Amino acid sequence: MKINKNLQPISISIIVFVGILFITTINACAPTKAIAAKSGVQLWSENCQRCHNTPSPSTFSPEIWETVGMHMQTRALITENERDKIVDFLKSAR
Amino acid sequence: MKFKIQNSSYGFLLLFLLGTIIQLRAQDQKSTVDSSLLERINYLEQQMNYHKSGDDHFMVVGLANFGFSSNKTTNTLNGISTTSKKSNLGDIDQFEFSPMFLWRHEKKYLMEFEPTFSQNGLGVSWADISYFAAPNVIIRAGYLVLPFGTYSKKQAAGWINKFATDPIGIADMPTSDYGVEVEGGLPLGDMKMNYDLALSNGLQLGNDGTVTSGYLVDNNTNKTITGRLGLLPFSNSSLEIGVSGMFGKVGTEGTSFHNVNGNMYAFDFNYVKTYVPFLVNFKSQYNIVDISNADYTTADEWATNYTFKNHSTSSFTQCSIRPTGIQALHDFELAARYSTYNTPSNSTWGSDQSAFAIGLNYWLSWRSVIKFTYEKYNGNSTGSEVLNAFTGITKSNTLYLQFSIQL
Numbered sequence: 001m002k003i004n005k006n007l008q009p010i011s012i013s014i015i016v017f018v019g020i021l022f023i024t025t026i027n028a029c030a031p032t033k034a035i036a037a038k039s040g041v042q043l044w045s046e047n048c049q050r051c052h053n054t055p056s057p058s059t060f061s062p063e064i065w066e067t068v069g070m071h072m073q074t075r076a077l078i079t080e081n082e083r084d085k086i087v088d089f090l091k092s093a094r
Numbered sequence: 095m096k097f098k099i100q101n102s103s104y105g106f107l108l109l110f111l112l113g114t115i116i117q118l119r120a121q122d123q124k125s126t127v128d129s130s131l132l133e134r135i136n137y138l139e140q141q142m143n144y145h146k147s148g149d150d151h152f153m154v155v156g157l158a159n160f161g162f163s164s165n166k167t168t169n170t171l172n173g174i175s176t177t178s179k180k181s182n183l184g185d186i187d188q189f190e191f192s193p194m195f196l197w198r199h200e201k202k203y204l205m206e207f208e209p210t211f212s213q214n215g216l217g218v219s220w221a222d223i224s225y226f227a228a229p230n231v232i233i234r235a236g237y238l239v240l241p242f243g244t245y246s247k248k249q250a251a252g253w254i255n256k257f258a259t260d261p262i263g264i265a266d267m268p269t270s271d272y273g274v275e276v277e278g279g280l281p282l283g284d285m286k287m288n289y290d291l292a293l294s295n296g297l298q299l300g301n302d303g304t305v306t307s308g309y310l311v312d313n314n315t316n317k318t319i320t321g322r323l324g325l326l327p328f329s330n331s332s333l334e335i336g337v338s339g340m341f342g343k344v345g346t347e348g349t350s351f352h353n354v355n356g357n358m359y360a361f362d363f364n365y366v367k368t369y370v371p372f373l374v375n376f377k378s379q380y381n382i383v384d385i386s387n388a389d390y391t392t393a394d395e396w397a398t399n400y401t402f403k404n405h406s407t408s409s410f411t412q413c414s415i416r417p418t419g420i421q422a423l424h425d426f427e428l429a430a431r432y433s434t435y436n437t438p439s440n441s442t443w444g445s446d447q448s449a450f451a452i453g454l455n456y457w458l459s460w461r462s463v464i465k466f467t468y469e470k471y472n473g474n475s476t477g478s479e480v481l482n483a484f485t486g487i488t489k490s491n492t493l494y495l496q497f498s499i500q501l
Contacts, residue, residue: 029230031281035329046331049373050366052254053460063147067198068155070226071206075248077279077288077324080229 036081040089043082051076057093065090149200154501156193156208159252161465161496163188171486188496189213190252202226220270230278237308239270241277241290241322242338243360243379245410251500256375256414256429257453258467258494263408263435264379268297268307271318286326293317296342299351302442303390303404305344305383314352318342322360332367336360344385357384371419380409392442392481400481402440409434414453429453439476442483447473461500468493 030036048054060068069087073080164181182188190212197205204226208219222236239247246269249255273294280287296318297305324336338360345351363378385404392398412431417423435447451469458464471490477483 023228029280029282029287032283032329035281035284050331050334050364051248053457055460059461063151064153066147066201067151067153067196067204070198070201070204070224071196073226073279074204074206074224074232074234074277077277077290079279079281079286080226081281082279 031081038085040085040087041093043078044086044089047076047078047082047086055090057090060090062091062094151198153196153198154193155196156501157190157251157253157499158192158501159188159190159496159498160184161188161258161494163258163492163494165490165492167488167490169486169488171484184213188258188494192219193501218270222275230280232277234275234277235273237270237272238275238292238294240268240294240307240320240340241275241292242267242269242320242340242358243322243381244324244334244336244362244364245379249377252496252498253461253463253500255498256412256427256455256465257431257451257469258465258496259451259469259492261379261408261410261412261431261433262447262449262471263406263433264381264410266435267381267383267408268305271295271297271307272310273317284329286331288324288326289322290324291319291321293319297340297344297356298346299344299354299356299385299388301390301393303385303388303402303438304443305356305385313346314343315347316343318356324362330367332365334362334364336362338362345388351388353386354388355386357386358382368418371417373416373418375414375416376412378409378411380407382407398481400440400478402438402444402478404438404441406437407434408436414455416457425457427453427455427457429455437476440478442477442481444476444478444483445473445485446476447471463498465494465496465498467496 045054065087069083069090072078073083078086162181162183166177166179168175168177190210192208192210194206194208197203199205202225204224205222206224207221210217210219218237220237220239222234222238224232224234227233241247243264245261245264246267250260250265271292271294273292275290275292277290278288280289294307294317295309295312296314296316297307298309298313299305318340319342320338320340322336322338324334326334340356340358342356343352343354344356345354359382361380363376365374365376367374383406387401387404389399389401392400410431410433412429414427414429416427429452431449431451431453433449433451436445437447438444449469449471451467453465453467455466456464469492471488471492473488475483475485475487477485
């Protein structure tokens with residue numbers, strides 16, 4: 001796709017603007033107090049079963065749960081805060 | 095008097111010496127206890143350090159499926175019916191061994207690689223690296239699962255799928271491709287949303303109008319954009335609805351197909367909620383595939399030119415119920431699924447297909463299951479009669495017994 005040279009600064013500006021808007025939007029998204037106060041065990045029971053059975057905390061070691069947590073964040077697209085709470089619960093409840 | 099003073103001094107001296115001896119013995123005993131405790135603590139610290147996690151981590155998980163299928167198929171063409179019967183151990187729907195390698199590089203990078211061995215041979219499901227750039231922003235590159243619908247990315251694994259088979263059509267959609275991706279989940283007050291956007295080499299159009307993906311070398315200079323937006327409107331995350339799109343050129347540069355584009359859409363629905371004593375699971379997806387018009391030529395000696403409206407749809411709707419609150423039955427699960435797959439009429443691969451499956455699953459653990467699935471299939475060919483592509487009506491009944499496990 002060829003872009004007219006006169007339009008290049010405009011295109012770059014639009015991309016930068018959309019990028020800033022995207023990052024601002026992401027940072028502006030916030031949960032309510034009730035949602036933010038959810039515990040790891042509650043998030044574990046609500047989110048894991050959306051795709052599969054809730055895993056037993058004793059299945060893996062704490063180190064493995066860290067890695068599995070990152071993998072599941074990429075699959076289920078849970079928030080980072082949810083991932084951390086769920087992983088902390090799985091590690092502590094073994 | 096002098097004698098008395100001398101006696102008192104000796105008495106004080108004796109008491110002082112006695113006190114000093116007792117104190118020294120106590121200190122000696124204390125230091126013995128202290129050094130013993132210190133040695134023990136040092137040993138435990140060493141043990142702790144020995145077992146302490148490193149910054150990086152490598153692990154292997156994966157999945158395996160194995161089973162048996164018994165099938166009866168009847169095809170009717172021009173009033174003549176032919177019936178065939180098959181039974182297979184480990185056939186294409188029944189056997190898969192897929193180890194998944196995960197490398198975690200501190201807490202910012204994750205590499206994922208899943209090779210798959212099945213009746214199709216050895217393949218790769220995905221091989222990519224993810225960078226956790228910011229909270230709720232993950233950037234990925236490599237051979238990745240495209241964010242088109244949710245079945246391929248979230249529900250296709252044997253130990254997750256409630257049935258021994260994939261829904262027709264949905265499973266035939268291109269799934270993985272070479273590209274880059276950005277994704278994440280976001281809180282939205284009481285709700286949540288997630289986004290997933292990929293830029294990849296894209297699908298490639300075949301000589302009969304079908305499309306395939308997963309090519310390292312692109313067939314044109316255009317890249318394909320695939321994206322999905324998901325919304326979880328309830329605070330307990332029980333419902334997720336999503337919409338996906340895939341847009342890009344599919345024709346090969348320098349051929350008569352060079353201007354052919356593909357526009358595809360998918361809508362998905364996922365509801366999982368406990369209604370004591372039952373866990374109810376409802377899933378659905380609807381795909382639309384539109385490829386712009388093109389002139390095709392048969393590969394036979396007559397090289398006949400033909401065209402058709404290249405429009406396909408596929409869908410599935412499934413429901414499963416598990417009595418998790420009933421002790422005697424909580425390992426059982428009942429499931430039913432209806433799926434459709436309609437491919438372009440007057441092409442060489444046109445058909446209107448539907449399948450209905452019912453299943454009874456027994457969960458051995460949270461990640462291993464024995465599945466009984468019975469599937470009834472109907473396929474009415476809409477292939478071009480002029481091109482001898484009409485294959486009549488096909489009906490089949492298949493019983494599956496499958497064991498699936500996540501390793």
